Amino acid sequence: MNPTLEHQLSYVSGYRENRIKVANMVLQNKAIFPELLDLCFAENKELSHKACWVTEFVCKSELDILFPQLKYFIKNLPTLTNDSSIRPMAKICELLCESYFQKKNKETISHLTNPILEQLTETNFDWLISDAKVATKAYAMRNLYFLGKKYDWIYPELKPILLKDMPNHSSAYKARARHILNKI
Secondary structure (H helix, E strand, O other): OOHHHHHHHHOOOOOHHHHHHHHHHHHHOHHHHHHHHHHHOOOOHHHHHHHHHHHHHHHHHOHHHHHHHHHHHHHHHHHOOOHHHHHHHHHHHHHHHHHHHHOOOHHHHHHOOHHHHHHHHHHHHHHHHOOOOHHHHHHHHHHHHHHOOOOOOHHHHHHHHHHHHHHHOOHHHHHHHHHHHHHO
8 A cells, every 4th residue: 555645645634625635646646546446445434435535536537547447446336334435436426427428428438338337326226225315315316317318227216216205305305306306
């Protein structure tokens, strides 16, 4: 492991500037990105969620940095249990779905194979029906909306979940669910 990366992550806090600083360090030395991703899924929960925060910022800047590690990323998403780790990873999934379905980016399309998209679908359904926080559920809804454009079985599964869960959630959840229901 890169001691500098771990040291920098130990100082990351909820402040955007901290996250951007370490993300820029990774973007300037892309060879350490696999180590950052390893830290996202590591046992060290304190460092893990900070690595996830930074990974989100890295992927917002250069999504293609994830492509060589995409199978590893997708395979390990279900292992996350900390809400502070799951939310940024759900956002990265949204970036992938937007790039694939909305922007129709050729490179993204070439990397998001059917098995990867199927795993992404399963993970997002798991997040949606779990006791994850609203932000994660909102990303999951949107990701499943995009994925439903490819897999026609998703919307008939998604709709009853949203309708059943709407009365039990916050106004933010209800607003996002209504938005998605209106689109499907």
